[in-house]
Amino acid sequence: MIAVQDIRDTARDLLAKNEVRAVIGYRRGTNGMFAEPVVITAAEQADQLVWDPTCFHNLSLYLVEDRKFLKHVKQNPDLPIAIVAKGCDARAIVVLMQEHYFERKNVYVIGVSCEGTGMLDERKLASRGIQASDAAFDGDDLVFATAQGEQRIPAREVMADRCLECRTPCPKEYDALLGEDKTGRELAEPFAALKRFEEQDAVERWKFWERQFDRCIRCFACRSVCPMCYCDECVVDSISFPVNAQTSAEEKANRVRWIERSAVRSENITYHMTRAIHLAGRCVDCNECERVCPVNIPLRLLNNKMEREAREQFGYEPGASVSVPALVASFLDSDPGKFIR
Amino acid sequence: MSHAQAEVTQAEASGEYEPRIVAFLCKWCSSAGSDLAGVSRIQYPSNATPITVPCSGSVSPMYILSAFKKGADGVLVSGCHIGDCHYIEGNYLARRKIHLVKELLGMVGVEPDRFRMSWVSAAEGAKYSQVIKDFVNDLRPLGPQEKLKADRS
Numbered sequence: 001m002i003a004v005q006d007i008r009d010t011a012r013d014l015l016a017k018n019e020v021r022a023v024i025g026y027r028r029g030t031n032g033m034f035a036e037p038v039v040i041t042a043a044e045q046a047d048q049l050v051w052d053p054t055c056f057h058n059l060s061l062y063l064v065e066d067r068k069f070l071k072h073v074k075q076n077p078d079l080p081i082a083i084v085a086k087g088c089d090a091r092a093i094v095v096l097m098q099e100h101y102f103e104r105k106n107v108y109v110i111g112v113s114c115e116g117t118g119m120l121d122e123r124k125l126a127s128r129g130i131q132a133s134d135a136a137f138d139g140d141d142l143v144f145a146t147a148q149g150e151q152r153i154p155a156r157e158v159m160a161d162r163c164l165e166c167r168t169p170c171p172k173e174y175d176a177l178l179g180e181d182k183t184g185r186e187l188a189e190p191f192a193a194l195k196r197f198e199e200q201d202a203v204e205r206w207k208f209w210e211r212q213f214d215r216c217i218r219c220f221a222c223r224s225v226c227p228m229c230y231c232d233e234c235v236v237d238s239i240s241f242p243v244n245a246q247t248s249a250e251e252k253a254n255r256v257r258w259i260e261r262s263a264v265r266s267e268n269i270t271y272h273m274t275r276a277i278h279l280a281g282r283c284v285d286c287n288e289c290e291r292v293c294p295v296n297i298p299l300r301l302l303n304n305k306m307e308r309e310a311r312e313q314f315g316y317e318p319g320a321s322v323s324v325p326a327l328v329a330s331f332l333d334s335d336p337g338k339f340i341r
Numbered sequence: 342m343s344h345a346q347a348e349v350t351q352a353e354a355s356g357e358y359e360p361r362i363v364a365f366l367c368k369w370c371s372s373a374g375s376d377l378a379g380v381s382r383i384q385y386p387s388n389a390t391p392i393t394v395p396c397s398g399s400v401s402p403m404y405i406l407s408a409f410k411k412g413a414d415g416v417l418v419s420g421c422h423i424g425d426c427h428y429i430e431g432n433y434l435a436r437r438k439i440h441l442v443k444e445l446l447g448m449v450g451v452e453p454d455r456f457r458m459s460w461v462s463a464a465e466g467a468k469y470s471q472v473i474k475d476f477v478n479d480l481r482p483l484g485p486q487e488k489l490k491a492d493r494s
Contacts, residue, residue, distance in 0.1 A: 198448065265409055329434070
Protein backbone atom coordinates (compact mmCIF):
# COMPACT_ATOMS: atom_id res chain seq x y z
CA MET A 1 0.00 0.00 0.00
CA ILE A 2 1.15 3.52 -0.67
CA ALA A 3 2.36 5.74 2.17
CA VAL A 4 -0.35 7.83 3.80
CA GLN A 5 2.04 10.78 3.74
CA ASP A 6 1.66 10.98 -0.07
CA ILE A 7 -2.10 11.42 0.27
CA ARG A 8 -1.71 14.01 3.04
CA ASP A 9 0.85 15.97 1.04
CA THR A 10 -1.30 15.98 -2.07
CA ALA A 11 -4.37 17.08 -0.13
CA ARG A 12 -2.47 19.77 1.78
CA ASP A 13 -0.96 21.07 -1.42
CA LEU A 14 -4.29 21.26 -3.24
CA LEU A 15 -6.01 23.06 -0.36
CA ALA A 16 -3.09 25.42 0.31
CA LYS A 17 -2.93 26.47 -3.35
CA ASN A 18 -6.71 26.88 -3.33
CA GLU A 19 -7.10 24.54 -6.28
CA VAL A 20 -9.96 22.60 -4.70
CA ARG A 21 -12.65 23.60 -2.24
CA ALA A 22 -12.51 20.41 -0.20
CA VAL A 23 -10.97 16.96 -0.11
CA ILE A 24 -13.03 13.84 0.50
CA GLY A 25 -10.92 11.18 2.18
CA TYR A 26 -10.68 8.80 5.10
CA ARG A 27 -9.85 9.48 8.72
CA ARG A 28 -9.56 7.30 11.78
CA GLY A 29 -13.06 6.53 13.01
CA THR A 30 -14.40 5.90 16.46
CA ASN A 31 -15.13 2.25 15.77
CA GLY A 32 -11.79 0.62 16.62
CA MET A 33 -9.36 0.46 13.76
CA PHE A 34 -11.91 1.18 11.05
CA ALA A 35 -11.55 4.29 8.97
CA GLU A 36 -14.46 6.60 8.24
CA PRO A 37 -15.12 9.10 5.46
CA VAL A 38 -14.22 12.73 6.10
CA VAL A 39 -14.42 15.99 4.18
CA ILE A 40 -11.58 18.40 4.92
CA THR A 41 -11.63 22.00 3.83
CA ALA A 42 -8.37 23.42 5.20
CA ALA A 43 -4.72 22.52 4.59
CA GLU A 44 -4.00 22.04 8.30
CA GLN A 45 -6.64 19.28 8.49
CA ALA A 46 -4.73 17.17 5.98
CA ASP A 47 -2.96 15.26 8.77
CA GLN A 48 -6.30 13.69 9.70
CA LEU A 49 -6.27 11.65 6.52
CA VAL A 50 -5.42 7.95 6.73
CA TRP A 51 -4.90 5.14 4.27
CA ASP A 52 -5.04 1.53 5.39
CA PRO A 53 -6.87 -1.75 4.65
CA THR A 54 -10.02 -0.49 6.39
CA CYS A 55 -10.71 2.27 3.84
CA PHE A 56 -13.42 0.19 2.18
CA HIS A 57 -16.06 2.92 1.77
CA ASN A 58 -16.87 4.08 -1.72
CA LEU A 59 -16.30 7.82 -1.42
CA SER A 60 -17.89 8.67 -4.76
CA LEU A 61 -21.17 8.61 -2.81
CA TYR A 62 -20.10 11.93 -1.27
CA LEU A 63 -19.61 13.48 -4.70
CA VAL A 64 -23.26 12.68 -5.32
CA GLU A 65 -24.24 14.10 -1.94
CA ASP A 66 -22.19 17.21 -2.70
CA ARG A 67 -23.94 17.66 -6.02
CA LYS A 68 -27.35 17.24 -4.39
CA PHE A 69 -26.46 19.79 -1.73
CA LEU A 70 -25.20 22.35 -4.27
CA LYS A 71 -28.40 21.93 -6.26
CA HIS A 72 -30.41 22.45 -3.11
CA VAL A 73 -28.62 25.69 -2.15
CA LYS A 74 -28.52 26.78 -5.83
CA GLN A 75 -24.77 27.22 -5.98
CA ASN A 76 -22.26 26.26 -8.60
CA PRO A 77 -18.76 26.86 -7.27
CA ASP A 78 -15.90 27.22 -9.74
CA LEU A 79 -13.49 25.14 -7.72
CA PRO A 80 -13.66 21.37 -8.02
CA ILE A 81 -13.93 19.02 -5.09
CA ALA A 82 -11.09 16.54 -4.64
CA ILE A 83 -11.64 12.91 -3.80
CA VAL A 84 -9.37 10.07 -2.75
CA ALA A 85 -10.37 7.28 -5.12
CA LYS A 86 -9.39 3.63 -5.26
CA GLY A 87 -9.78 1.69 -8.50
CA CYS A 88 -13.42 0.88 -7.74
CA ASP A 89 -14.26 4.42 -6.63
CA ALA A 90 -12.73 5.78 -9.84
CA ARG A 91 -14.90 3.42 -11.87
CA ALA A 92 -17.96 4.77 -10.06
CA ILE A 93 -16.86 8.33 -10.82
CA VAL A 94 -16.52 7.39 -14.50
CA VAL A 95 -20.08 6.00 -14.54
CA LEU A 96 -21.40 9.17 -12.89
CA MET A 97 -19.65 11.30 -15.50
CA GLN A 98 -20.88 9.00 -18.26
CA GLU A 99 -24.38 9.84 -17.06
CA HIS A 100 -23.52 13.56 -16.86
CA TYR A 101 -24.22 13.66 -13.16
CA PHE A 102 -21.32 16.08 -12.89
CA GLU A 103 -18.67 17.26 -15.28
CA ARG A 104 -15.03 16.33 -15.38
CA LYS A 105 -14.01 19.83 -14.27
CA ASN A 106 -16.17 19.58 -11.14
CA VAL A 107 -14.03 16.90 -9.61
CA TYR A 108 -10.34 16.42 -8.90
CA VAL A 109 -9.55 12.73 -8.62
CA ILE A 110 -6.64 11.78 -6.39
CA GLY A 111 -6.27 8.25 -7.74
CA VAL A 112 -4.83 5.76 -5.30
CA SER A 113 -3.65 2.44 -6.63
CA CYS A 114 -4.33 -0.49 -4.34
CA GLU A 115 -1.07 -2.00 -5.64
CA GLY A 116 -2.10 -5.58 -5.22
CA THR A 117 -3.40 -5.13 -1.71
CA GLY A 118 -7.07 -4.51 -1.02
CA MET A 119 -9.61 -3.88 1.66
CA LEU A 120 -10.67 -5.96 4.62
CA ASP A 121 -13.97 -7.69 4.91
CA GLU A 122 -15.50 -6.76 8.27
CA ARG A 123 -17.57 -9.95 8.36
CA LYS A 124 -14.67 -12.26 7.66
CA LEU A 125 -12.80 -10.49 10.41
CA ALA A 126 -15.68 -10.67 12.86
CA SER A 127 -16.17 -14.39 12.21
CA ARG A 128 -12.59 -14.93 13.34
CA GLY A 129 -13.21 -12.86 16.44
CA ILE A 130 -10.39 -10.43 15.77
CA GLN A 131 -10.64 -7.11 17.59
CA ALA A 132 -7.71 -5.07 16.46
CA SER A 133 -6.63 -1.49 16.81
CA ASP A 134 -4.57 -1.44 13.65
CA ALA A 135 -4.14 -3.43 10.44
CA ALA A 136 -1.33 -3.31 7.91
CA PHE A 137 -0.14 -5.35 4.97
CA ASP A 138 3.15 -7.17 5.23
CA GLY A 139 3.79 -9.06 2.03
CA ASP A 140 1.00 -11.58 1.59
CA ASP A 141 -0.04 -11.30 5.22
CA LEU A 142 -2.14 -8.87 7.17
CA VAL A 143 -0.75 -7.92 10.55
CA PHE A 144 -3.25 -6.91 13.23
CA ALA A 145 -2.37 -5.15 16.43
CA THR A 146 -4.61 -6.68 19.10
CA ALA A 147 -4.73 -6.60 22.87
CA GLN A 148 -3.10 -10.04 22.88
CA GLY A 149 -0.27 -8.78 20.73
CA GLU A 150 0.50 -8.99 17.04
CA GLN A 151 -1.63 -11.34 15.00
CA ARG A 152 -0.63 -12.41 11.50
CA ILE A 153 -3.19 -13.79 9.03
CA PRO A 154 -2.79 -14.55 5.31
CA ALA A 155 -4.38 -11.53 3.62
CA ARG A 156 -6.40 -13.72 1.26
CA GLU A 157 -8.46 -15.07 4.17
CA VAL A 158 -9.77 -11.76 5.46
CA MET A 159 -9.76 -9.57 2.35
CA ALA A 160 -13.03 -8.66 0.68
CA ASP A 161 -14.01 -10.97 -2.18
CA ARG A 162 -14.40 -8.06 -4.54
CA CYS A 163 -10.79 -7.01 -3.87
CA LEU A 164 -9.54 -10.54 -4.47
CA GLU A 165 -11.38 -10.58 -7.79
CA CYS A 166 -10.64 -6.96 -8.74
CA ARG A 167 -9.31 -6.54 -12.26
CA THR A 168 -8.70 -2.79 -12.17
CA PRO A 169 -7.12 -1.99 -8.78
CA CYS A 170 -5.58 1.13 -10.28
CA PRO A 171 -7.77 4.10 -11.28
CA LYS A 172 -8.00 4.77 -15.01
CA GLU A 173 -9.41 8.27 -14.63
CA TYR A 174 -7.45 10.63 -12.36
CA ASP A 175 -5.81 14.03 -12.01
CA ALA A 176 -3.05 12.78 -9.74
CA LEU A 177 -2.08 9.16 -9.34
CA LEU A 178 -0.39 7.82 -6.25
CA GLY A 179 1.19 4.39 -6.40
CA GLU A 180 1.89 2.15 -9.32
CA ASP A 181 -0.40 0.18 -11.57
CA LYS A 182 0.39 -3.33 -10.46
CA THR A 183 -1.59 -6.21 -9.12
CA GLY A 184 1.18 -7.94 -7.17
CA ARG A 185 -0.80 -11.04 -6.42
CA GLU A 186 -2.52 -13.82 -8.21
CA LEU A 187 -6.10 -12.74 -8.80
CA ALA A 188 -8.94 -14.88 -7.65
CA GLU A 189 -11.30 -16.11 -10.33
CA PRO A 190 -13.89 -13.39 -10.99
CA PHE A 191 -17.54 -14.14 -10.19
CA ALA A 192 -16.46 -17.18 -8.15
CA ALA A 193 -19.35 -16.89 -5.69
CA LEU A 194 -21.86 -16.48 -8.51
CA LYS A 195 -20.46 -19.50 -10.32
CA ARG A 196 -20.74 -21.60 -7.19
CA PHE A 197 -24.27 -20.38 -6.65
CA GLU A 198 -25.39 -21.12 -10.18
CA GLU A 199 -24.26 -24.71 -9.96
CA GLN A 200 -27.36 -25.35 -7.85
CA ASP A 201 -30.62 -26.17 -9.61
CA ALA A 202 -33.53 -23.75 -9.89
CA VAL A 203 -35.40 -25.19 -6.91
CA GLU A 204 -32.43 -24.71 -4.59
CA ARG A 205 -31.75 -21.27 -5.96
CA TRP A 206 -35.32 -20.22 -5.28
CA LYS A 207 -35.18 -21.69 -1.77
CA PHE A 208 -32.07 -19.64 -1.14
CA TRP A 209 -33.51 -16.36 -2.40
CA GLU A 210 -36.86 -16.98 -0.73
CA ARG A 211 -35.05 -17.17 2.59
CA GLN A 212 -32.93 -14.13 1.83
CA PHE A 213 -35.81 -11.94 0.71
CA ASP A 214 -37.96 -13.01 3.63
CA ARG A 215 -35.33 -11.49 5.88
CA CYS A 216 -35.08 -8.09 4.20
CA ILE A 217 -36.37 -5.41 6.56
CA ARG A 218 -36.45 -2.72 3.85
CA CYS A 219 -34.20 -0.31 5.72
CA PHE A 220 -32.95 0.90 2.30
CA ALA A 221 -29.36 1.01 3.55
CA CYS A 222 -28.31 -0.57 0.23
CA ARG A 223 -29.96 2.27 -1.63
CA SER A 224 -28.60 4.99 0.64
CA VAL A 225 -25.01 3.81 0.35
CA CYS A 226 -25.05 3.28 -3.40
CA PRO A 227 -23.46 6.11 -5.42
CA MET A 228 -25.55 5.01 -8.42
CA CYS A 229 -28.87 5.31 -6.55
CA TYR A 230 -29.01 9.06 -6.97
CA CYS A 231 -32.51 9.42 -8.46
CA ASP A 232 -34.46 12.28 -6.92
CA GLU A 233 -37.47 10.05 -6.84
CA CYS A 234 -37.13 6.36 -6.25
CA VAL A 235 -39.72 3.99 -7.66
CA VAL A 236 -40.17 2.64 -4.14
CA ASP A 237 -41.30 5.85 -2.50
CA SER A 238 -43.06 8.22 -4.77
CA ILE A 239 -42.61 11.78 -3.62
CA SER A 240 -44.18 13.40 -6.67
CA PHE A 241 -47.65 12.27 -5.66
CA PRO A 242 -48.98 15.27 -3.79
CA VAL A 243 -51.28 14.44 -0.93
CA ASN A 244 -53.20 17.34 0.57
CA ALA A 245 -56.49 17.90 2.29
CA GLN A 246 -58.34 17.73 -1.03
CA THR A 247 -56.87 14.40 -2.15
CA SER A 248 -59.65 11.86 -2.16
CA ALA A 249 -59.29 8.34 -0.89
CA GLU A 250 -59.89 7.10 -4.40
CA GLU A 251 -57.03 9.14 -5.83
CA LYS A 252 -54.72 7.82 -3.15
CA ALA A 253 -55.84 4.27 -3.78
CA ASN A 254 -55.49 4.52 -7.54
CA ARG A 255 -52.03 5.98 -7.80
CA VAL A 256 -49.51 3.69 -9.43
CA ARG A 257 -47.46 1.81 -6.91
CA TRP A 258 -45.03 -0.54 -8.58
CA ILE A 259 -43.54 -1.65 -5.30
CA GLU A 260 -45.07 -1.36 -1.86
CA ARG A 261 -42.89 -0.29 1.03
CA SER A 262 -44.06 -3.10 3.27
CA ALA A 263 -41.36 -5.66 4.05
CA VAL A 264 -43.02 -8.77 2.66
CA ARG A 265 -41.34 -11.23 0.37
CA SER A 266 -43.04 -10.36 -2.90
CA GLU A 267 -42.33 -6.65 -2.44
CA ASN A 268 -38.77 -7.28 -1.29
CA ILE A 269 -37.98 -9.44 -4.27
CA THR A 270 -39.45 -6.89 -6.67
CA TYR A 271 -37.44 -4.15 -5.00
CA HIS A 272 -34.14 -6.02 -5.12
CA MET A 273 -34.63 -7.26 -8.67
CA THR A 274 -35.60 -3.81 -9.86
CA ARG A 275 -32.54 -2.43 -8.17
CA ALA A 276 -30.33 -5.04 -9.82
CA ILE A 277 -31.78 -4.14 -13.22
CA HIS A 278 -31.32 -0.43 -12.58
CA LEU A 279 -27.70 -1.10 -11.72
CA ALA A 280 -27.03 -3.28 -14.75
CA GLY A 281 -24.01 -1.86 -16.52
CA ARG A 282 -23.61 0.77 -13.79
CA CYS A 283 -22.69 -1.23 -10.72
CA VAL A 284 -18.92 -1.12 -10.34
CA ASP A 285 -18.81 -3.90 -7.76
CA CYS A 286 -17.76 -1.75 -4.79
CA ASN A 287 -20.01 -4.06 -2.77
CA GLU A 288 -21.04 -1.36 -0.34
CA CYS A 289 -24.67 -2.55 -0.45
CA GLU A 290 -23.74 -5.95 0.86
CA ARG A 291 -21.39 -4.49 3.44
CA VAL A 292 -23.99 -2.20 4.99
CA CYS A 293 -26.86 -4.72 4.88
CA PRO A 294 -27.90 -5.29 8.49
CA VAL A 295 -29.27 -8.75 7.75
CA ASN A 296 -26.44 -9.91 5.45
CA ILE A 297 -28.36 -10.43 2.23
CA PRO A 298 -25.83 -11.42 -0.46
CA LEU A 299 -26.70 -8.60 -2.85
CA ARG A 300 -23.40 -9.00 -4.64
CA LEU A 301 -24.74 -12.14 -6.32
CA LEU A 302 -27.49 -10.15 -8.04
CA ASN A 303 -25.18 -7.35 -9.11
CA ASN A 304 -22.49 -9.76 -10.23
CA LYS A 305 -25.00 -11.61 -12.34
CA MET A 306 -25.82 -8.43 -14.24
CA GLU A 307 -22.16 -7.50 -14.50
CA ARG A 308 -21.23 -10.88 -15.91
CA GLU A 309 -24.06 -10.84 -18.45
CA ALA A 310 -22.98 -7.37 -19.56
CA ARG A 311 -19.39 -8.53 -19.95
CA GLU A 312 -19.97 -11.88 -21.58
CA GLN A 313 -22.97 -11.13 -23.78
CA PHE A 314 -22.51 -7.47 -24.63
CA GLY A 315 -18.77 -6.92 -24.11
CA TYR A 316 -19.53 -4.11 -21.70
CA GLU A 317 -17.36 -3.18 -18.75
CA PRO A 318 -18.96 -0.73 -16.28
CA GLY A 319 -16.84 2.33 -15.56
CA ALA A 320 -14.24 1.61 -18.23
CA SER A 321 -14.62 4.83 -20.21
CA VAL A 322 -16.55 8.09 -20.04
CA SER A 323 -17.18 8.23 -23.77
CA VAL A 324 -18.95 4.91 -24.36
CA PRO A 325 -22.77 4.86 -24.28
CA ALA A 326 -24.48 3.17 -21.34
CA LEU A 327 -25.26 -0.54 -21.46
CA VAL A 328 -29.04 -0.35 -21.82
CA ALA A 329 -28.95 2.76 -24.02
CA SER A 330 -26.93 1.07 -26.75
CA PHE A 331 -27.04 -2.11 -28.79
CA LEU A 332 -25.06 -4.21 -31.21
CA ASP A 333 -26.28 -6.26 -34.15
CA SER A 334 -24.51 -9.21 -32.56
CA ASP A 335 -26.53 -9.03 -29.30
CA PRO A 336 -27.89 -12.45 -28.31
CA GLY A 337 -31.39 -13.04 -29.69
CA LYS A 338 -31.67 -16.82 -29.73
CA PHE A 339 -34.13 -16.76 -26.84
CA ILE A 340 -36.65 -14.77 -28.87
CA ARG A 341 -39.27 -16.74 -30.75
CA MET B 342 -66.27 -10.31 -21.41
CA SER B 343 -66.03 -12.37 -24.56
CA HIS B 344 -67.30 -15.90 -24.79
CA ALA B 345 -63.77 -17.32 -24.81
CA GLN B 346 -62.70 -15.30 -21.79
CA ALA B 347 -65.82 -16.41 -19.97
CA GLU B 348 -64.77 -20.01 -20.58
CA VAL B 349 -61.39 -19.39 -18.97
CA THR B 350 -63.01 -17.75 -15.97
CA GLN B 351 -65.41 -20.65 -15.71
CA ALA B 352 -62.59 -23.18 -15.85
CA GLU B 353 -60.84 -21.30 -13.06
CA ALA B 354 -63.98 -21.20 -10.98
CA SER B 355 -64.31 -24.97 -11.26
CA GLY B 356 -60.81 -25.36 -9.81
CA GLU B 357 -59.14 -26.30 -13.08
CA TYR B 358 -55.82 -24.55 -13.65
CA GLU B 359 -55.80 -22.15 -16.55
CA PRO B 360 -52.56 -20.21 -17.02
CA ARG B 361 -52.99 -16.46 -17.18
CA ILE B 362 -50.66 -14.70 -19.55
CA VAL B 363 -49.98 -10.99 -19.68
CA ALA B 364 -48.85 -10.10 -23.20
CA PHE B 365 -47.16 -6.76 -23.82
CA LEU B 366 -47.68 -6.20 -27.54
CA CYS B 367 -46.12 -3.40 -29.49
CA LYS B 368 -48.65 -1.13 -31.11
CA TRP B 369 -47.20 -1.28 -34.62
CA CYS B 370 -46.56 -4.99 -35.16
CA SER B 371 -47.58 -7.54 -32.56
CA SER B 372 -50.80 -5.83 -31.59
CA ALA B 373 -51.80 -5.62 -35.23
CA GLY B 374 -50.66 -9.24 -35.57
CA SER B 375 -53.01 -10.30 -32.79
CA ASP B 376 -55.78 -8.34 -34.51
CA LEU B 377 -55.09 -10.22 -37.71
CA ALA B 378 -55.29 -13.51 -35.86
CA GLY B 379 -58.73 -12.38 -34.67
CA VAL B 380 -60.13 -11.14 -37.97
CA SER B 381 -58.74 -14.22 -39.74
CA ARG B 382 -60.81 -16.35 -37.32
CA ILE B 383 -57.72 -18.28 -36.21
CA GLN B 384 -58.54 -20.37 -33.14
CA TYR B 385 -56.12 -19.97 -30.25
CA PRO B 386 -56.33 -20.09 -26.46
CA SER B 387 -57.79 -17.03 -24.80
CA ASN B 388 -55.48 -17.15 -21.80
CA ALA B 389 -53.49 -14.10 -22.84
CA THR B 390 -54.50 -10.63 -21.74
CA PRO B 391 -53.06 -8.28 -24.35
CA ILE B 392 -51.68 -4.92 -23.26
CA THR B 393 -50.75 -2.63 -26.11
CA VAL B 394 -47.57 -0.62 -25.56
CA PRO B 395 -46.04 1.93 -27.95
CA CYS B 396 -42.94 -0.16 -28.54
CA SER B 397 -41.32 -3.31 -27.15
CA GLY B 398 -38.47 -1.03 -26.11
CA SER B 399 -40.86 0.86 -23.86
CA VAL B 400 -41.54 -2.22 -21.75
CA SER B 401 -39.86 -1.44 -18.46
CA PRO B 402 -38.65 -4.40 -16.40
CA MET B 403 -41.02 -2.98 -13.79
CA TYR B 404 -44.00 -3.92 -15.97
CA ILE B 405 -42.83 -7.51 -16.13
CA LEU B 406 -42.11 -7.84 -12.41
CA SER B 407 -45.36 -6.08 -11.65
CA ALA B 408 -47.34 -8.49 -13.82
CA PHE B 409 -45.79 -11.44 -12.01
CA LYS B 410 -46.47 -9.76 -8.70
CA LYS B 411 -50.14 -9.38 -9.59
CA GLY B 412 -50.40 -13.06 -10.30
CA ALA B 413 -49.55 -13.60 -13.97
CA ASP B 414 -48.47 -17.17 -14.66
CA GLY B 415 -46.54 -16.09 -17.72
CA VAL B 416 -45.45 -12.83 -19.30
CA LEU B 417 -44.92 -12.31 -23.01
CA VAL B 418 -43.20 -9.34 -24.59
CA SER B 419 -43.70 -9.12 -28.31
CA GLY B 420 -42.50 -6.56 -30.82
CA CYS B 421 -41.52 -5.96 -34.43
CA HIS B 422 -38.86 -8.03 -36.12
CA ILE B 423 -35.32 -6.71 -35.85
CA GLY B 424 -34.91 -3.91 -38.37
CA ASP B 425 -38.65 -3.22 -38.61
CA CYS B 426 -39.08 -1.07 -35.50
CA HIS B 427 -41.28 1.96 -36.04
CA TYR B 428 -38.89 3.88 -33.81
CA ILE B 429 -35.85 2.49 -35.69
CA GLU B 430 -34.06 0.94 -32.72
CA GLY B 431 -36.62 0.27 -29.98
CA ASN B 432 -36.60 -3.49 -30.39
CA TYR B 433 -32.79 -3.61 -30.38
CA LEU B 434 -32.85 -1.91 -27.00
CA ALA B 435 -35.65 -4.22 -25.85
CA ARG B 436 -33.61 -7.26 -26.83
CA ARG B 437 -30.80 -6.21 -24.50
CA LYS B 438 -33.03 -5.22 -21.62
CA ILE B 439 -35.21 -8.31 -21.84
CA HIS B 440 -32.16 -10.54 -21.97
CA LEU B 441 -31.02 -9.09 -18.64
CA VAL B 442 -34.47 -9.51 -17.07
CA LYS B 443 -34.67 -13.08 -18.32
CA GLU B 444 -31.26 -13.95 -16.91
CA LEU B 445 -32.07 -12.36 -13.57
CA LEU B 446 -35.40 -14.18 -13.26
CA GLY B 447 -33.67 -17.44 -14.11
CA MET B 448 -30.95 -16.86 -11.56
CA VAL B 449 -33.41 -16.19 -8.78
CA GLY B 450 -35.06 -19.52 -9.60
CA VAL B 451 -38.19 -18.58 -11.55
CA GLU B 452 -38.89 -21.19 -14.25
CA PRO B 453 -37.44 -19.88 -17.54
CA ASP B 454 -40.62 -20.88 -19.41
CA ARG B 455 -42.66 -18.28 -17.55
CA PHE B 456 -41.16 -15.40 -19.42
CA ARG B 457 -40.97 -15.18 -23.16
CA MET B 458 -40.21 -12.74 -25.93
CA SER B 459 -41.22 -12.97 -29.56
CA TRP B 460 -41.12 -10.99 -32.77
CA VAL B 461 -44.53 -10.93 -34.45
CA SER B 462 -45.17 -8.64 -37.41
CA ALA B 463 -48.56 -7.18 -38.38
CA ALA B 464 -48.83 -9.84 -41.11
CA GLU B 465 -48.16 -12.78 -38.81
CA GLY B 466 -51.54 -13.56 -37.28
CA ALA B 467 -50.83 -17.26 -37.59
CA LYS B 468 -47.51 -16.88 -35.82
CA TYR B 469 -49.13 -14.96 -32.98
CA SER B 470 -51.66 -17.71 -32.43
CA GLN B 471 -48.84 -20.26 -32.47
CA VAL B 472 -46.79 -18.29 -29.92
CA ILE B 473 -49.75 -18.16 -27.55
CA LYS B 474 -50.57 -21.85 -28.10
CA ASP B 475 -46.98 -22.87 -27.35
CA PHE B 476 -46.82 -20.61 -24.32
CA VAL B 477 -50.03 -22.01 -22.83
CA ASN B 478 -48.87 -25.58 -23.47
CA ASP B 479 -45.54 -24.86 -21.78
CA LEU B 480 -47.17 -23.10 -18.83
CA ARG B 481 -49.75 -25.79 -18.08
CA PRO B 482 -47.31 -28.32 -16.56
CA LEU B 483 -45.69 -25.61 -14.43
CA GLY B 484 -48.84 -24.88 -12.46
CA PRO B 485 -49.73 -21.55 -10.88
CA GLN B 486 -46.97 -19.02 -10.40
CA GLU B 487 -46.60 -18.47 -6.66
CA LYS B 488 -43.02 -17.28 -6.36
CA LEU B 489 -43.34 -13.64 -7.29
CA LYS B 490 -47.04 -13.31 -6.58
CA ALA B 491 -47.95 -10.84 -3.88
CA ASP B 492 -49.32 -12.38 -0.73
CA ARG B 493 -52.59 -10.55 -0.21
CA SER B 494 -53.92 -12.71 2.57
